[in-house]
Amino acid sequence: METRELRYFVAVAEELHFGRAARRLGIAQPPLSRAIAQLERRLGTVLLERDSRGVALTGSGHVLLREGRTVLAAVAAAEARTRRAGQPPGLVLAAKAGASTELLAALLDAYAARPDPVPVDLRLCRFGEQSRLLREGAVDAALLHLPFDTTEGLDSEELHTEGRVALLPAGHPLAARPALRLAELAALPHLPAPRFPRRDGSYPDGPGPEIRDTTQLSQLVALGRMHAVLPESARSQLRPGVAVVPVLDAPPVTTVLAWDPAARSRPLAGLVRTAVEVFGGGGPNGVVVDGS
Amino acid sequence: METRELRYFVAVAEELHFGRAARRLGIAQPPLSRAIAQLERRLGTVLLERDSRGVALTGSGHVLLREGRTVLAAVAAAEARTRRAGQPPGLVLAAKAGASTELLAALLDAYAARPDPVPVDLRLCRFGEQSRLLREGAVDAALLHLPFDTTEGLDSEELHTEGRVALLPAGHPLAARPALRLAELAALPHLPAPRFPRRDGSYPDGPGPEIRDTTQLSQLVALGRMHAVLPESARSQLRPGVAVVPVLDAPPVTTVLAWDPAARSRPLAGLVRTAVEVFGGGGPNGVVVDGS
DNA sequence: CGGGGGCGATACCCGGCGGGTATCGGTCTA
DNA sequence: TAGACCGATACCCGCCGGGTATCGCCCCCG
Structure with missing residues (x-):
């Protein structure tokens, strides 16, 4: 065939x-x-x-x-x-645009301080795109966010787990509250939740707007068209007109570094080792050695 | 390409x-x-x-x-x-020839008693072959033996865990012992351990004979050319001239039913469900539904 | 030091197959 | 009942995958 x-x-x-x-x-x-x-x-x-x-x-x-x-x-x-193996050495790392910024900076700084760093290209993606790029071989590693992405068929290392916050239009009645529950957000008829793309790129049905990236997201919140429940680290890229309130009962988000289990590149092994050293984490989920 | x-x-x-x-x-x-x-x-x-x-x-x-x-x-x-999807319906199940015989019989009987059974073809394999056949799509499901086989990239269901016994030539000094330890077996210079094929079909180096199937194995033990450490269920297919002694410190063997995680065939789902019902087990490692 | 042998690349030819256009046959619809 | 739509068939052409013959290179051997 x-x-x-x-x-x-x-x-x-x-x-x-x-x-x-x-x-x-x-x-x-x-x-x-x-x-x-x-x-x-x-x-x-x-x-x-x-x-x-x-x-x-x-x-x-x-x-x-x-x-x-x-x-x-x-x-x-x-x-x-x-x-890519034929190109001059260098790593390509995929990350969601506008997410995990501090974590990413810490990882890249620590990697650059290793004895044997290679240049790292950053590929900033729209929601859910990192996983696809990694599986397609277009990048060496990706920062994924569980439980939104899946590490199925990949090796991965947990870097960081964080709680969730709600993004609301500034001035919204709930924006003054010290904390919220998901049920309270779901009960807002005129402030729907956004719709994120599925694995195949299509969108589920529903009332909320279709979301592709974070700038679009915060803009729609500021315009009073929806609310959103994001990881705490989203605070760092706030824009005026958006209020942030912790959500108590939303499942936490874990940021993981993921890579092709079959990869054998030395620079990738260095990046993974850096991640393990910097973020401690629950032990590696796979091994990388030697080669190309 | x-x-x-x-x-x-x-x-x-x-x-x-x-x-x-x-x-x-x-x-x-x-x-x-x-x-x-x-x-x-x-x-x-x-x-x-x-x-x-x-x-x-x-x-x-x-x-x-x-x-x-x-x-x-x-x-x-x-x-x-x-x-195979184009053929008349029917399942093909791979199992190691001469192993797990009772378990296999119980599984097939229970499946045949279901409301909607299809014919099950049995494909008896040499050591380690089941996993390859499953990954090649030549069979629908396979009985694997951990930790010898690996379930990586497969869905699986644990059926049975059992201890290990040593097979020794009848009349060997150790054959009269009530139990043994691995170290005692490793200390027998003229009775080496057999060499089993690796995943790729090649054999590791060493003194013992290369083993492909169980009949060959028990014959070589009976001839006094080697010893072997097998799951307890190997007792059921003993031949004259071979003695069996429990081994206390060998890691136990788990028999699992494994299948392609992407499979969606209803007969396969029935077989898996039968396995879960008959052998209780630690809960399914994957889900099967609907289809072809 | 020269010739031969082994190995991959190149030159050149042929036939089959993958691609094109034109057309057919069947079925649903206006 | 005419027309539109859709997949299959018929037929032709050019390219590419396969073949044989030969070259260029290097190593080894006598």
Whole structure:
């Protein structure tokens, strides 16, 4: 099975329409039909049910869609990691823009003070993007925030755990309170919670605005369009017009440094070791040694 | 990047010799040279250092070898799982030949008594093979034995934990003892421990014989060529000429049922649920629902 | 010191396959 | 019932992956 065939199949399986899939792939429809038919012949399985007026996935089709996506992701990661291994040494670290600023500064300072530092490029991301970049091999390590991100399939090291605060428009009745509970915030009909992107980039349904980054977030709070519940460290990047009140019963947020478990780069090992030394933490969740 | 290119590169990287790699791939050497050169051009990286008289991997080459192997494994798994999803329903369960026999029987009986059973094919494996078959998508589930196998990247459910016994040639001085310690066994110069295959199928160095399956193992013990430390349940498949003595300080063996975390097949979910119900166990390590 | 052998790269050719356009057959809709 | 929509088929072309022959280089050996 060639990756080209997989790309074609995934496109059709996602569009459920040969014409659209072909357009998305930048080819004509007939070669696409032929390629899928050939793939089905080679696998000895029907992948798509064509009942004129549309296309549906068979059981095998569902399986191949899922497996094919992971294969294509692995291929993209392989390309990116190989390409970057050929570049002059240097680490790329992904972090959510406008979050964990002090922690990030402390980590980078401590790493730069090591005996053998390499240049560290910072890749500031929108919500949830770090995890994707890490899995795609576009970055060497990422600062993730549990429980929003997941470390599944990654090695990670816990750096810091903190409580949560509510961001409210200044002057809002609740803004004067010494502390809040989630239920009180949920009861505000005209001040909905924001909607954050899911793992695949789509947004859940609901009344709140769709959020991509922190500046957008604090602006919408200041404008009185929503409230938000963020980690305490969000205090450091406050803007006028936004009030902050601790939330007692929101689950705490843990900032972790995560990296590819298969990585064997010495600079990455240095960064991880620095993180362990600076932030103590609950012991490493994986090991890095030697190499490239 | 096409899987063909990856297969070619992995072959060259493993052989470190274009001619041999080409022979292994069943093509001539020049197209192989050209394909690798083209891959390097597309990635913008040198993968191999050719200094006449041989080939060596560069840093990027090492990375691509590692990544490429995982990609090719993922592709093989995708093909196998898709193909099997197209077959009439049925589960394939991998188990070590001659191990966990009673447990296996109990599991299969209980599953067959469910309201919605499908036929279960049993795939009896040599040591360590189950894990590979599972990861390759050739089977739906496997009985693994911790700490010999690893459940990394798999979902699993603990079924049973048991102590260890030593297998000794009947008539051996230690065979009459009520119990033993590992140190006593290690001190037997003419009765070495067997060597079991590693994850990649190779064997560690050492004095003992290389072991592939349990019949071979008990035969070698009976012939006085080695001793072995096995789970208690090995008693059930004893042969004449072999004595069994409990070992007090060997780490216990846990039998787990493992499966692909991404699997969504209803029959597999039924098998897992059966395992949970029959063996109680420490709660599931993953969830299975719905589908194909 | 010169020739031969081993190895990867290059040159060149051919056939198949991936891509294109044109068109068909079937079905739903206006 | 005509037309639109959609996937399959027919057919053609150019490129690329595969082949053979040969080169260039280096090492080794006589």
